[in-house]
Amino acid sequence: MADAAISVAELRKIYQVPEREAGLRAALRSLVRRRVREVPAVAGVSFTIAPGEIVGFLGPNGAGKTTTLKMLAGLLHPTDGEARVLGYQPYRRDYAYLRQMTLVMGNRNQLQWDLPALDSFELQRAIYRIPQTEFRATRDAFIDLMDVGAIVSKPVRNLSLGERMKMEIIGALLHRPKILFLDEPTIGLDVTMQRRIRSFIAAYNQRYAATVMLTSHYMADVEALCQRVIVIHHGRVRYDGPLAGLVDRFAAYRQLEVSLAEPADLSHYGEVVAANGVHVTLRVAKAEASRVSARLLNEQAVADLTIEEPPIDDVIEQVFAT
Ligand SMILES: Nc1ncnc2c1ncn2[C@@H]1O[C@H](COP(=O)(O)OP(=O)(O)OP(=O)(O)O)[C@@H](O)[C@H]1O
Structure with missing residues (x-):
């Protein structure tokens, strides 16, 4: 240039x-x-x-x-x-x-x-x-x-x-x-x-x-x-x-922020990163994020659900680990 x-x-x-x-x-x-x-x-x-x-x-x-x-x-x-x-x-x-x-x-x-x-x-x-x-x-x-x-x-x-x-x-x-x-x-x-x-x-x-x-x-x-x-x-x-x-390039997972109508165990949907009463943060493989979200909406009393990107520091660590 x-x-x-x-x-x-x-x-x-x-x-x-x-x-x-x-x-x-x-x-x-x-x-x-x-x-x-x-x-x-x-x-x-x-x-x-x-x-x-x-x-x-x-x-x-x-x-x-x-x-x-x-x-x-x-x-x-x-x-x-x-x-x-x-x-x-x-x-x-x-x-x-x-x-x-x-x-x-x-x-x-x-x-x-x-x-x-x-x-x-x-x-x-x-x-x-x-x-x-x-x-x-x-x-x-x-x-x-x-x-x-x-x-x-x-x-x-x-x-x-x-x-x-x-x-x-x-x-x-x-x-x-x-x-x-x-x-x-x-x-x-x-x-x-x-x-x-x-x-x-x-x-x-x-x-x-x-x-x-x-x-x-x-x-x-x-x-x-x-x-x-x-x-x-x-x-x-x-x-x-x-x-x-x-x-996009390196993050291998997404975070699902789930608000439930009542507390429930979501550990069989993914890794539970944080759980605070009805608010649960789940970590799932990037490719699985939409499928797991659909299942959650179907099977649980979900009040709110968002799919979020992982924190950038975590992503950087993943880059270095590969
Ligand atoms: N004067 C030096 N003589 C020999 N090796 C050196 C010298 N300076 C740095 N190194 C080595 O070169 C590599 C790169 O070091 P450098 O300081 O450039 O890395 P860095 O990315 O800035 O790391 P940091 O974040 O720790 O400062 C390291 O393996 C370091 O040990």
């Missing part, structure tokens, strides 16, 4: 991990002949992302998400394959490219611990050579959006995890990058903080037509922000498409 913001073809990363057996003899031997083990973290992934898209990048621990994002951010050199972001080859680390992208890692701190975030923001201004007026306007707008005016002058070490993350994100976006790689930006935060960060990302995306790749273990983030998801597992793309399509 000529106008893709991000395009990746058969991208690979194999880590070379030195191996050493225990003991002096092995240590001496390793001086002469080093043994390395190859860890194929990313095993040939391909995708394209259009400008302005927010894409959820999902996969279990160790799937290769962070490695892929680091390659796209220019922190790691690919072993093989091609990556282009805004037309640049990230690993060349052209200033013009670095000026237009950001990588936020939820478990990494980039702000100066002993200084107020405001001072770290100044440092960002200098690094990215942001003109004063533009800098002030962006900074103040972000401080407002994140609602951190009252704490922006406190040393970062005195802030809560969520408050720190808000500051991290503001700092990472002051130069108004066009491309955002967000690796678990809400990890460990409470629901209110997650929501605030989510709406900030949505607002930023809208305002600057930025392209976003987001990894998160919280499906609420993904459901709120991403129309499209790319699922990787063992370093390969397993699914690339609408979030809803994941359910």
Whole structure:
């Protein structure tokens, strides 16, 4: 795709991990002949992302998400394959490219611990050579959006995890990058903080037509922000498409929400996931859902019945289990 913001073809990363057996003899031997083990973290992934898209990048621990994002951010050199972001080859680390992208890692701190975030923001201004007026306007707008005016002058070490993350994100976006790689930006935060960060990302995306790749273990983030998801597992793309399509493609079951006129045992219709008086949730194989519903309506005093898709987290787990 000529106008893709991000395009990746058969991208690979194999880590070379030195191996050493225990003991002096092995240590001496390793001086002469080093043994390395190859860890194929990313095993040939391909995708394209259009400008302005927010894409959820999902996969279990160790799937290769962070490695892929680091390659796209220019922190790691690919072993093989091609990556282009805004037309640049990230690993060349052209200033013009670095000026237009950001990588936020939820478990990494980039702000100066002993200084107020405001001072770290100044440092960002200098690094990215942001003109004063533009800098002030962006900074103040972000401080407002994140609602951190009252704490922006406190040393970062005195802030809560969520408050720190808000500051991290503001700092990472002051130069108004066009491309955002967000690796678990809400990890460990409470629901209110997650929501605030989510709406900030949505607002930023809208305002600057930025392209976003987001990894998160919280499906609420993904459901709120991403129309499209790319699922990787063992370093390969397993699914690339609408979030809803994941359910169609991988969900092996449906949930029947049944309201009865009086309590009854429905365990011979399917797996009873929850039963609360006359309200019963049944899990049945996808292909069986209509037949079981018809039987229930025929044989039981059913007041109400709906067929629902399973929760998206369950579906993701199924994808990883296959
Ligand atoms: N620097 C490294 N050296 C060797 N192996 C590594 C290195 N970094 C990651 N790996 C391995 O590469 C694989 C992919 O790791 P990566 O961190 O990219 O996965 P991930 O999908 O981001 O997982 P998580 O959600 O746990 O962060 C894992 O098997 C991991 O152990």
